[in-house]
Amino acid sequence: MSKPFIAKVPYEASHPTGLAVYCSDGRFTNAVEELARHLGHERIDTLTIPGGPGLLNRWSADYLESDMITRAANFLIRGHHIQEVFLLAHAGCGYYQTRHGALGAEFVAEQQLKDLQAAAEELRKTHPGLTVHTYFVRPQGTKITFEPLS
Numbered sequence: 001m002s003k004p005f006i007a008k009v010p011y012e013a014s015h016p017t018g019l020a021v022y023c024s025d026g027r028f029t030n031a032v033e034e035l036a037r038h039l040g041h042e043r044i045d046t047l048t049i050p051g052g053p054g055l056l057n058r059w060s061a062d063y064l065e066s067d068m069i070t071r072a073a074n075f076l077i078r079g080h081h082i083q084e085v086f087l088l089a090h091a092g093c094g095y096y097q098t099r100h101g102a103l104g105a106e107f108v109a110e111q112q113l114k115d116l117q118a119a120a121e122e123l124r125k126t127h128p129g130l131t132v133h134t135y136f137v138r139p140q141g142t143k144i145t146f147e148p149l150s
């Protein structure tokens, strides 16, 4: 039997109070955690799926996908007493390319912003008192920029 690996990061029994909903795309994972730390969240719950918060917009996403991620988000927000949610869409998202790519980059970016807005509205409506932040994430050279949306 091989030896177990023991992480240096300690286990903390309390749940984080922040939840980030974003794309599975691993090029952004560390940066999203860094943003969360910058905003005072040492640890976060995460809900990652290709397309991220775009799937929370039941008007544009596939019904079953949308239903699943909406239930998952509601479960985490209620069960883990989440107070702050970060919804992040990123430039060059493969999910959006596959789904809407034929309609051009401008259409895709617009759809991403619409989806972020719809997702934020839906969460705010379902969970009064919840703070929801939306960001468009853009790689620029070797930097990753988070543009907050109003």
Ligand SMILES: [Zn+2]
Pocket (backbone or CB within 6 Å): 023, 024, 025, 050, 051, 052, 090, 092, 093, 094, 095
């Ligand atoms: Zn993506």
